[in-house]
Amino acid sequence: MRILVFANTPAHVHLYRHAVSRLEEAGHEVLVLTREYACTTDLLEFFGLPYRRYGAHDTAASSKVRLAREFAGQAGRIAAEATRFRPDVVFGRGPYAALAGTITRSPVVLVLDDEPGDFNHTVSRPFATCILSPAVTRRDLGDDHYTFDGFKECAYLHPAVFEPDRAVRDYLGVGSDERYALVRFNALDALHDAGLEGFGRRQRRDLIERLSRHATVFVSDEGGGMDLAELPARPYDLHPALIHDAMAEAALLVADTGTMINEAALLGTPALRFRGTDDHEYGEFAELERVGLAEQFDEYAAVRERAIELLTDESADDRWQRRRREYVGDLVDLTDLLVDVAEAKGSLEAVDRSTRRALRPRSAST
Structure with a gap:
């Protein structure tokens, strides 16, 4: 399998880094698409993750209009990288994952949280095969939205995966x-x-x-x-x-x-x-x-x-x-869940029983 992951911020790198390593160990081909922003590429280098850059984030571009222009200028590179890689499934959020999934006709898995504003959710939701978020998220994003008991940070700070280094x-x-x-x-x-x-x-x-x-x-x-x-x-x-x-x-x-x-x-x-x-x-x-x-x-x-x-x-x-x-x-080990969803190509009907138990439809819990 080929799994494409978008990591546009340092937090995204941490969210996916254990899952990427485990998927590679299982014999899958993984590519991380990223941009120059803060320490994002430094983290990718440190953890030895396979990545390519599609552009850079202008930290002065904080308005929605300027950010939209920035994305428009990077869309061609994203489309080219996604087409070349031919993913079986795409992980990410916002227009980045939506574009890659649309161009390659691949399932798209969005991992979201309770961030304010509707831009990321609005542009990506129609293209999602499934949407995963913490159960405490206040939004209901439709029939393909599933929640888990925990936080995105459980992918790297759950006691099952994190051991502090006192050095x-x-x-x-x-x-x-x-x-x-x-x-x-x-x-x-x-x-x-x-x-x-x-x-x-x-x-x-x-x-x-x-x-x-x-x-x-x-x-x-x-x-x-x-x-x-x-x-x-x-x-x-x-x-x-x-x-x-x-x-x-x-x-x-x-x-x-x-x-x-x-x-x-x-x-x-x-x-x-x-x-x-x-x-x-x-x-x-x-x-x-x-x-x-x-x-x-x-x-x-x-x-x-x-x-x-x-x-x-x-x-x-x-x-x-x-x-x-x-x-x-008692929270969900999110890395386990991400790996299973990736190997199921985003189809929650194909995940194993433990993952199915950990996920529940958002619309049924509101």
Whole structure:
């Protein structure tokens, strides 16, 4: 079999990387189509995944019109690569997977979440053989939409596939018992981030200065515009493939970005999300709040004070790890599910019994 996978962001690489490796080990031919964006190709190289580039994402192109123009300029390359590869099934999301599946007349499997806006869903839904999403997703995308108990991040952070490497402390230069916090500032340049604002400049500086009184602070600045020279913080500058090991060892993650909040929560690390101007209701965050693994805040002062409270609470680590053990182990191992759906060419009637039990029609559960 030939399986085509679209990985347009770092999160997509993590979503599919274990499935790609297992499919290759089983003798299938897999190709990842990607674009230059953030550390996406760095991750593909690190994990040794077979990929080709079809273009680059202009981080200044945050409006829907500019993003549509960008895609139009890349469509020819996507069509050519897909035609050359002749896939038996296509995995991805949005117009990218829809175009490749249409050109090659291949089944299309969309793996979606509760992102805001309708663009990706609208353009790809008519071309989908099946749509997979977490059960907490609030959307109902029709008869071909199936849900599973878990999160997209379960493909790489489920206890069955993730084992943290404590050597990351040596790489970071922190002691074995030294408490440290990760602070992540979003670039807000993705389609679903258009028009949003997260931490302001003064808030960023204030947050770093306050947290540094209680823990070592590492800053991951996705936009790359912060000067940390005069601030009591270190840049997080390890290879991006090590971020989950770093999160697993951290005492706290504070961010105005979504994916890393989900990831830290599933690792049992206290995760605080500042919404900023984002008023979209995400089913994933609501569920993680419900089980006590993540918290969201509308006001900057509230997230800052909660962060300080957790850093000075020596029992917080144990509470979050206990919640993780009680909750995450019962979620679906998404890698198993993706591999089975790929080998069934997207036909859920052909998957094995355990996968069929793990999936349920969205329309029947709303």
